[in-house]
Amino acid sequence: MRKRLLPLLSGLMMLAAPAIAQTNSDTDFVAALAQAANANEVIINELQQDKLKGMGLTAAMAWHGASPWISAVNRGAKETFERHGVKVLVTTDAQYDPAKQVADIENIQALKPDMLLSLVIDGVSAKVGLQKAVDNGSGLVLLSNPIPGFVHGKEYAGIVSDDMQGMGNMAAEAVNQYLQGKGKVGVIFHDVNYFVTNTRDNAFLRALEAYPGIDIVARKGFVKEQDTSAIASAMMLRHPDIDVIYVAWDAAAEGVVEALRGDGFTQVKVVSHDLGVNNLLDMAQRGNMLASVSDRPYEIGATMARIAMLAKLGEQAPLFTLVPFDLVTRDNIKDVWQQAYQADVPRIINLALGD
Incomplete structure (x- = not known):
């Protein structure tokens, strides 16, 4: 069931807000990733x-x-x-x-x-x-x-x-490739002190700064996956010119894809992390899901x-x-699934790909 939008509109974060506040301990672990x-x-x-x-x-x-x-x-x-x-x-x-x-x-x-x-x-x-x-x-x-x-x-x-930092960087590169260096992005990040998602989200934001023609016009954090659908609807109501929405991980992105489809924003693309059947099916059908960055x-x-x-x-x-990790697009879904899961891609995705 879709959630009411008005309470969320007033809660949308301003652009100056950070993606996530990390503790000093987390910062030390981030530095350790380089080694x-x-x-x-x-x-x-x-x-x-x-x-x-x-x-x-x-x-x-x-x-x-x-x-x-x-x-x-x-x-x-x-x-x-x-x-x-x-x-x-x-x-x-x-x-x-x-x-x-x-x-x-x-x-x-x-x-x-x-x-x-x-x-x-x-x-x-x-x-x-x-x-x-x-x-x-x-x-x-x-x-x-x-x-x-x-x-x-x-x-x-x-x-x-x-490679959390590498995955965040790759997600930003996927956005840049699609937008060809110019466009508007919404960010739906994980607003909990959780090392993996915080590091990936922050790496994405830092990497996107390298593309001056790409503007982050809205940011909003979430705690529960089921909240992302309403967040996406509120974000698009306020910023209907958004081209791409970044979401912290695959299951959370499902609600965003659902909201965009239901609200008629068929042209808005979604970039996320990990592999899930529902979003890969949408990707195979050339829907809102543009790309995902998957580990193994x-x-x-x-x-x-x-x-x-x-x-x-x-x-x-x-x-x-x-x-x-691997960048997943419609062209390599089957290969990346096999690499990640050491198993064949689900039959429903094969059918959507026309195989």
């Missing part, structure tokens, strides 16, 4: 593989939610663990609820896995449970989000993530598993290890 390793540098050699198979190791995974992206991360980790003789005891889905994730981590502790992989929703609330798991001998590897106060090499072996979730999971196993062998990983 990150590449996922292809994390290798388990034959001697290490033989050692691992004889150790009888176990692993658990505490994820933040459920989606095709998370399933690909989980599958990449699970298959990599199993190839090296590691038994995966349990995988949990917190349903994007920090309290449930805290409970999941507490339940995992009872199993005492040798390794624990997780993307943590709220590092503050999960910290106590994770500390107990680490104290009980579970080697922790994180996906994207740091834990406040945790020390690399002590409480956790490393953080695996996409299967490779993220596989890299997390390798770092966790190497840590058990006494090998220390860098603070950050980054996985490559």
Whole structure:
């Protein structure tokens, strides 16, 4: 159901407002990204593989939610663990609820896995449970989000993530290519202190400054994905001359595409991050979705598993290890999907592409 527009009109942010305020701790992590390793540098050699198979190791995974992206991360980790003789005891889905994730981590502790992989929703609330798991001998590897106060090499072996700054830069380049250096942009950013999305959003804004002919005429933050539809409608009502809207991630962009389609703004394009079937279907049908910048979730999971196993062998990983990303357009949907998910593109997208 579409939401009322008037309350949102008065709440639209002025252009001078920053995309997101990051903490000093986050700023340090952003600087650390420049020293990150590449996922292809994390290798388990034959001697290490033989050692691992004889150790009888176990692993658990505490994820933040459920989606095709998370399933690909989980599958990449699970298959990599199993190839090296590691038994995966349990995988949990917190349903994007920090309290449930805290409970999941507490339940995992009872199993005492040798390794624990997780993307943590709220590092503050999960910290106590994770500390107990680490104290009980579970080697922790994180996906994207740091834990406040945790020390690399002590409480956790490393953080695996996409190249957040590179993805933001690429999204800006996609906008520039489409607009050919001149046009008007609306920005719908993630207005929560969340390291991954904040870094990507801010990188996008900084990169767009390099194109003086492109003007950001509206910015508005969101907390809940379901709010983006009303935000987009309000933004277009106030700025009907917008050419492109940037949205922080794919699922949040679905509401924007829906609003543009419903309000008749068929010419306005959307640029975002990640891969989702609904937006790719719109892209395949030459709708509002112009492009998305996708990381490689299967490779993220596989890299997390390798770092966790190497840590058990006494090998220390860098603070950050980054996985490559790809710009997704209608011309390469199938190739990027295969690269990201290690699976064939859904049949409905193939049909929309005319294959």
